[in-house]
Amino acid sequence: MASSTGDQSQAVRNGLRTKVLTLHSMNPRVRRVEYAVRGPIVQRALELEQELRQGVKKPFTEVIRANIGDAQAMGQRPITFLRQVLALCVNPDLLTSPSFPDDAKKRAERILQACGGHSLGAYSVSSGIQLIREDVAQYIERRDGGIPADPNNVFLSTGASDAIVTVLKLLVAGEGHTRTGVLIPIPQYPLYSATLAELGAVQVDYYLDEERAWALDVSELHRALCQARGHCHPRALCVINPGNPTGQVQTRECIEAVIRFAFEERLFLLADEVYQDNVYAAGSQFHSFKKVLMEMGPPYAGQQELASFHSTSKGYMGECGFRGGYVEVVNMDAAVQQQMLKLMSVRLCPPVPGQALLDLVVSPPAPTDPSFAQFQAERQAVLAELAAKAKLTEQVFNEAPGISCNPVQGAMYSFPRVQLPPRAVERAQELGLAPDMFFCLRLLEETGICVVPGSGFGQREGTYHFRMTILPPLEKLRLLLEKLSRFHAKFTLEYS
Amino acid sequence: MASSTGDQSQAVRNGLRTKVLTLHSMNPRVRRVEYAVRGPIVQRALELEQELRQGVKKPFTEVIRANIGDAQAMGQRPITFLRQVLALCVNPDLLTSPSFPDDAKKRAERILQACGGHSLGAYSVSSGIQLIREDVAQYIERRDGGIPADPNNVFLSTGASDAIVTVLKLLVAGEGHTRTGVLIPIPQYPLYSATLAELGAVQVDYYLDEERAWALDVSELHRALCQARGHCHPRALCVINPGNPTGQVQTRECIEAVIRFAFEERLFLLADEVYQDNVYAAGSQFHSFKKVLMEMGPPYAGQQELASFHSTSKGYMGECGFRGGYVEVVNMDAAVQQQMLKLMSVRLCPPVPGQALLDLVVSPPAPTDPSFAQFQAERQAVLAELAAKAKLTEQVFNEAPGISCNPVQGAMYSFPRVQLPPRAVERAQELGLAPDMFFCLRLLEETGICVVPGSGFGQREGTYHFRMTILPPLEKLRLLLEKLSRFHAKFTLEYS
Numbered sequence: 001m002a003s004s005t006g007d008q009s010q011a012v013r014n015g016l017r018t019k020v021l022t023l024h025s026m027n028p029r030v031r032r033v034e035y036a037v038r039g040p041i042v043q044r045a046l047e048l049e050q051e052l053r054q055g056v057k058k059p060f061t062e063v064i065r066a067n068i069g070d071a072q073a074m075g076q077r078p079i080t081f082l083r084q085v086l087a088l089c090v091n092p093d094l095l096t097s098p099s100f101p102d103d104a105k106k107r108a109e110r111i112l113q114a115c116g117g118h119s120l121g122a123y124s125v126s127s128g129i130q131l132i133r134e135d136v137a138q139y140i141e142r143r144d145g146g147i148p149a150d151p152n153n154v155f156l157s158t159g160a161s162d163a164i165v166t167v168l169k170l171l172v173a174g175e176g177h178t179r180t181g182v183l184i185p186i187p188q189y190p191l192y193s194a195t196l197a198e199l200g201a202v203q204v205d206y207y208l209d210e211e212r213a214w215a216l217d218v219s220e221l222h223r224a225l226c227q228a229r230g231h232c233h234p235r236a237l238c239v240i241n242p243g244n245p246t247g248q249v250q251t252r253e254c255i256e257a258v259i260r261f262a263f264e265e266r267l268f269l270l271a272d273e274v275y276q277d278n279v280y281a282a283g284s285q286f287h288s289f290k291k292v293l294m295e296m297g298p299p300y301a302g303q304q305e306l307a308s309f310h311s312t313s314k315g316y317m318g319e320c321g322f323r324g325g326y327v328e329v330v331n332m333d334a335a336v337q338q339q340m341l342k343l344m345s346v347r348l349c350p351p352v353p354g355q356a357l358l359d360l361v362v363s364p365p366a367p368t369d370p371s372f373a374q375f376q377a378e379r380q381a382v383l384a385e386l387a388a389k390a391k392l393t394e395q396v397f398n399e400a401p402g403i404s405c406n407p408v409q410g411a412m413y414s415f416p417r418v419q420l421p422p423r424a425v426e427r428a429q430e431l432g433l434a435p436d437m438f439f440c441l442r443l444l445e446e447t448g449i450c451v452v453p454g455s456g457f458g459q460r461e462g463t464y465h466f467r468m469t470i471l472p473p474l475e476k477l478r479l480l481l482e483k484l485s486r487f488h489a490k491f492t493l494e495y496s
Numbered sequence: 497m498a499s500s501t502g503d504q505s506q507a508v509r510n511g512l513r514t515k516v517l518t519l520h521s522m523n524p525r526v527r528r529v530e531y532a533v534r535g536p537i538v539q540r541a542l543e544l545e546q547e548l549r550q551g552v553k554k555p556f557t558e559v560i561r562a563n564i565g566d567a568q569a570m571g572q573r574p575i576t577f578l579r580q581v582l583a584l585c586v587n588p589d590l591l592t593s594p595s596f597p598d599d600a601k602k603r604a605e606r607i608l609q610a611c612g613g614h615s616l617g618a619y620s621v622s623s624g625i626q627l628i629r630e631d632v633a634q635y636i637e638r639r640d641g642g643i644p645a646d647p648n649n650v651f652l653s654t655g656a657s658d659a660i661v662t663v664l665k666l667l668v669a670g671e672g673h674t675r676t677g678v679l680i681p682i683p684q685y686p687l688y689s690a691t692l693a694e695l696g697a698v699q700v701d702y703y704l705d706e707e708r709a710w711a712l713d714v715s716e717l718h719r720a721l722c723q724a725r726g727h728c729h730p731r732a733l734c735v736i737n738p739g740n741p742t743g744q745v746q747t748r749e750c751i752e753a754v755i756r757f758a759f760e761e762r763l764f765l766l767a768d769e770v771y772q773d774n775v776y777a778a779g780s781q782f783h784s785f786k787k788v789l790m791e792m793g794p795p796y797a798g799q800q801e802l803a804s805f806h807s808t809s810k811g812y813m814g815e816c817g818f819r820g821g822y823v824e825v826v827n828m829d830a831a832v833q834q835q836m837l838k839l840m841s842v843r844l845c846p847p848v849p850g851q852a853l854l855d856l857v858v859s860p861p862a863p864t865d866p867s868f869a870q871f872q873a874e875r876q877a878v879l880a881e882l883a884a885k886a887k888l889t890e891q892v893f894n895e896a897p898g899i900s901c902n903p904v905q906g907a908m909y910s911f912p913r914v915q916l917p918p919r920a921v922e923r924a925q926e927l928g929l930a931p932d933m934f935f936c937l938r939l940l941e942e943t944g945i946c947v948v949p950g951s952g953f954g955q956r957e958g959t960y961h962f963r964m965t966i967l968p969p970l971e972k973l974r975l976l977l978e979k980l981s982r983f984h985a986k987f988t989l990e991y992s
Contacts, residue, residue, distance in 0.1 A: 019829040020731055020764045020801055026832055027668045030839055038622055038841035046621070070619045073612030083587045090849075091583035099593070116569030121815040123566045125542070126534055158654060158819070161843050169694075172523045194842045198665075235516055268516045305516055319617040321848030323654070333515040336522055343526055345534035346690045347657050351847040352817030353586075 032197045035190050036456020037068055041440055045450040060448030066468045067450045069412040071318025074471040079317050079378050081371045082360050089120050089356050103369040111356050120352045126345035128156025132359040136326050139362035144291035156326050158350045160274045160311035163327035165195050167270060167307045170340055171236050172199045181232035183224055186458035189244045202232035213406045214246035218257045225265055236268040242275040242410030245457050245467035249284040249409040255292045259300055269306045277315035280387035281409035290330055306330040312357050316382040324354030389470040389477050400485035402492055413467050418488060420464050424495035436464040447483050528693045531686050532952020533564055537936055541946040556944030562964045563946045565908040567814025570967040575813050575874050577867045578856050585616050585852050599865040607852050616848045622841035624652025628855040632822055635858035640787035652822050654846045656770045656807035659823035661691050663766060663803045666836055667732050668695045677728035679720055682954035685740045698728035709902045710742035714753045721761055732764040738771040738906030741953050741963035745780040745905040751788045755796055765802045773811035776883035777905035786826055802826040808853050812878040820850030885966040885973050896981035898988055909963050914984060916960050920991035932960040943979050
């Protein structure tokens with residue numbers, strides 16, 4: 001209030017009154033939110049694009065946005081079957097058109113039958129269309145080797161982000177040193193830090209081990225938890241697998257150890273598994289937390305609370321714009337589950353086109369369907385190219401002096417570590433910038449390559465990284481990686 | 497914490513440990529959220545539908561959901577042009593098909609050009625596609641008789657609800673008696689009460705005047721504000737025009753008076769104008785808060801902070817499932833506007849199909865376009881039928897003894913007042929139910945008609961109402977209104 005009054009008198013002196021809503025008087029929690037993936041560097045990229053369009057001369061001809069996991073923006077083509085069925089759902093007059101395969105028509109009719117008024121334009125129930133929840137449950141069962149999934153534990157959402165925020169909201173309580181603490185990996189995907197800031201919860205950092213390919217170490221979880229217990233009430237543990245921004249794929253042993261830890265320490269588990277289809281490295285395999293938990297048997301299987309998140313934005317389809325997603329909750333208290341549904345109902349329903357798309361992703365064409373061959377070919381082509389790009393990224397970066405990059409076992413990003421000369425660090429500090437932000441801004445200005453500084457995800461003090469997607473087309477990516485490596489060499493020379 | 501420990505020892509006695517997340521340990525603000533439009537009565541309606549499908553005998557053959565403004569679920573057909581363009585956007589292979597009109601193809605190409613990777617599947621910038629923000633600004637200018645609108649003040653959203661929550665989030669600050677208070681109408685649309693509960697803000701009720709067709713009276717705003725100032729810091733005023741659930745359309749004089757009040761009392765104005773196309777009564781006309789504000793000139797026009805919300809879910813199109821919407825902010829502090837964009841960026845972007853749909857709604861076919869005639873005919877047919885249904889609702893209810901209903905000047909609902917006999921009120925209290933909830937539950941069980949009790953929206957103590965949409969097809973609506981009136985007579989007799 002004091003600062004607001006101060007504004008007021010300043011304004012009165014200027015003959016103008018202050019706004020009701022100012023930086024000083026606004027929600028302080030919102031002010032503290034940061035989201036680097038779309039932060040200042042992306043704002044600057046937008047400005048540069050505008051300048052290029054206006055004919056301003058630059059040392060590059062296009063801005064390459066390697067800041068965000070947005071496959072179709074990077075030129076990946078949508079999967080034909082998905083878009084055929086969606087077009088039929090959007091405009092059912094097309095159901096009589098001979099230019100669509102029969103299985104696409106059947107799928108569209110099946111989805112429309114499950115919609116209010118047989119239209120994508122009606123609200124669905126807040127948890128999502130029942131038929132689609134059932135299809136998701138069947139997908140989970142297949143994925144997990146037959147372990148049952150209950151459609152009533154599946155809630156569709158507006159992308160995975162929406163569901164993650166909803167579950168975190170449920171968990172936040174207490175004041176002062178009883179405030180809810182949530183353990184998140186460092187480096188993390190900044191949705192977590194942003195949401196915890198907004199909710200006023202305590203972010204408890206546990207560090208992934210860069211020396212061991214970003215492995216999650218339970219002794220580090222213990223350390224983080226013990227330190228946190230002095231000033232908050234840790235109640236939840238978030239895991240991102242495959243890792244974002246770090247690209248590691250957790251072993252089954254690691255997942256078991258995390259589950260035992262969560263059980264012993266009474267932590268609600270959030271498993272961000274949106275990259276479950278994006279596993280590239282030989283020897284790596286995706287294990288869902290749900291499957292591992294169930295296979296561990298008592299006392300874990302029947303008691304450990306877990307929420308697992310998935311999305312239509314990643315995988316082979318990359319349909320980010322449709323904002324489809326779901327959460328499966330396991331061992332959640334029935335009354336809390338009712339409360340979650342109530343909370344979701346205030347926002348009415350997730351976008352219905354995104355729900356329809358999710359349905360197709362979880363139940364793609366079967367081998368006997370006319371669309372199967374093409375669907376399979378398109379899917380495999382995308383995944384094979386992603387695997388090649390993951391490998392290429394690791395190779396090129398590791399050949400560059402002063403850059404080291406862990407294997408991109410999965411997901412869509414590399415998170416290489418860069419050596420920055422002390423004089424560059426000093427220069428950044430003079431400018432009031434994090435050193436890796438300074439590096440990334442210079443990179444953007446000189447090459448048009450837009451990547452996100454490691455400081456936006458968190459990293460060990462004194463280390464510097466950036467996150468770069470592996471999504472540009474293969475040959476473009478190769479040029480990009482080489483250009484970036486050369487820029488780093490030049491930058492290092494400049495500040496040595 | 498105390499109750500959580502209590503749970504724990506109870507559980508230990510039972511040989512089972514408690515959940516980490518229970519009704520006691522969860523976020524208490526979320527627990528306090530209520531949302532009647534999808535509350536217990538709608539849950540019961542779902543169960544009844546399931547029982548009907550299973551062949552359970554009921555005194556009715558179908559459940560009629562008059563609880564929610566969901567036009568297409570009630571059989572309204574989508575507008576052809578909108579769905580044609582959307583299908584072309586979803587599946588651009590159709591751009592070569594002869595079965596789509598040229599203007600639909602041009603519109604689809606224009607939208608796709610503005611999308612990342614020319615695909616609805618890419619993320620957009622968080623404020624929404626720039627081209628669509630420009631089209632929205634032009635729509636606002638046309639609507640407001642040429643008063644300029646700046647695309648940079650337009651932010652697209654996931655339905656209007658999303659934008660309303662975002663603006664409310666910015667406004668919430670303070671603790672104890674400096675907590676932000678927000679004035680909302682009673683009766684209100686429960687998104688407001690639910691959001692304020694979740695954010696921990698203070699809900700400040702001002703009552704609409706049922707005797708004067710739910711008019712908004714500035715002296716009542718004064719009363720509410722004065723009373724609130726003792727225990728919170730009122731900083732915002734929400735107005736819903738046309739009214740939900742109350743259906744009134746505000747006069748220009750009233751809007752001017754509200755703006756003067758907000759200016760003098762330093763309140764940020766939120767104008768929920770999602771029913772701006774839904775005005776039926778002769779003599780009623782929609783005036784946007786923005787237009788009135790700008791025409792009032794200094795000191796109001798250049799200073800009063802305002803956010804105005806609109807949606808693709810209502811109007812003549814009723815495309816609820818696509819979750820399209822926008823907010824225009826006026827006189828918002830530039831730094832706060834940056835903070836709002838940052839907050840939106842954490843959730844990446846509004847669903848792109850909903851953005852595309854919004855574009856078509858704000859720039860429909862021009863008179864020279866091939867699709868114009870059909871578009872215009874479909875639009876007029878929907879609006880004319882809604883006007884007839886608004887009239888019919890008022891007539892039938894006012895003929896029924898013990899029911900009185902203000903004119904449905906706009907929006908999509910009637911909010912009739914019902915007399916409930918004292919013995920019914922006692923019976924409800926014995927059952928622990930609000931009397932109008934008891935009435936609505938009995939109505940549902942005996943007739944299959946699902947309406948929402950007035951207590952879910954707020955009403956003067958001792959008065960009882962329900963909200964019912966005017967959306968069922970005309971002849972069905974007539975039967976429904978008569979059935980409901982007869983049920984009320986029977987119910988009154990039963991408890992007299």
